[in-house]
Amino acid sequence: MTPNEGASTSAFVSGADDLGVFTRVSVDPSFFSDVAILKTAYWFTDKYYVFLAKNRASGFVDVEFRLKEGDSLDYLTAACGEFWNSLLDQEVRQKILLETASVRDTLLKKAFFEGKARLPSGTVSDESHLPEAGELFRDDRVGSTRPDV
Amino acid sequence: MNFTRTIDNQIYSRKALAVVREVYGKYCTTQIEPLANGEAAVTVHIKTEYYGDARQVFLEFWNYFLDISCKQKIESS
Numbered sequence: 001m002t003p004n005e006g007a008s009t010s011a012f013v014s015g016a017d018d019l020g021v022f023t024r025v026s027v028d029p030s031f032f033s034d035v036a037i038l039k040t041a042y043w044f045t046d047k048y049y050v051f052l053a054k055n056r057a058s059g060f061v062d063v064e065f066r067l068k069e070g071d072s073l074d075y076l077t078a079a080c081g082e083f084w085n086s087l088l089d090q091e092v093r094q095k096i097l098l099e100t101a102s103v104r105d106t107l108l109k110k111a112f113f114e115g116k117a118r119l120p121s122g123t124v125s126d127e128s129h130l131p132e133a134g135e136l137f138r139d140d141r142v143g144s145t146r147p148d149v
Numbered sequence: 150m151n152f153t154r155t156i157d158n159q160i161y162s163r164k165a166l167a168v169v170r171e172v173y174g175k176y177c178t179t180q181i182e183p184l185a186n187g188e189a190a191v192t193v194h195i196k197t198e199y200y201g202d203a204r205q206v207f208l209e210f211w212n213y214f215l216d217i218s219c220k221q222k223i224e225s226s
Contacts, residue, residue: 019204035226042219049208054157
């Protein structure tokens with residue numbers, strides 16, 4: 001078997017049409033989740049024109065890249081490499097997100113529960129002895145000037 | 150001047166298309182033809198006054214369409 005034969009999880013195509021040069025990679029959705037593909041594509045729309053198409057024949061998702069300015073095939077080829085790295089990164093993040101979902105939920109619940117915890121029932125705010133304007137320390141009725149015992 | 154692309158409903162949503170049509174209505178008009186298997190052919194007709202920037206209008210239209218579709222899918226996942 002030569003290196004190009006057998007099952008492949010990716011493919012790379014480059015070409016040109018009425019809209020200029022483009023590169024295209026094909027992503028196997030059985031290896032990468034839809035969410036990882038969409039999140040990665042979303043980040044790449046900032047720097048490139050990106051188009052996603054579902055290839056009915058192969059079942060792969062074709063991701064097409066075009067430059068916003070210029071027509072350098074080298075830049076587009078580099079973009080495809082960046083895309084694979086980012087896709088792998090995103091896929092790992094998704095997996096970790098799923099694996100740690102229960103721990104994250106527990107921590108969140110705990111944090112919100114503590115934030116909502118009630119004061120002990122005996123704690124009543126009594127503001128009847130708040131000093132009034134002009135009141136001197138010698139008029140202290142609550143004993144705040146008394147030394148600690 | 151017009152360009153056609155075939156989209157899959159699982160990636161590009163109708164809701165996102167409605168948004169992008171409205172936003173880019175100044176620059177182009179769109180025509181949608183539903184196909185089999187949840188696909189649709191979307192033709193973007195660039196308005197004559199923007200023929201000089203046809204490539205940019207068309208590709209920006211599709212980038213924005215993808216942006217909104219991705220956001221919707223990610224938020225609902």
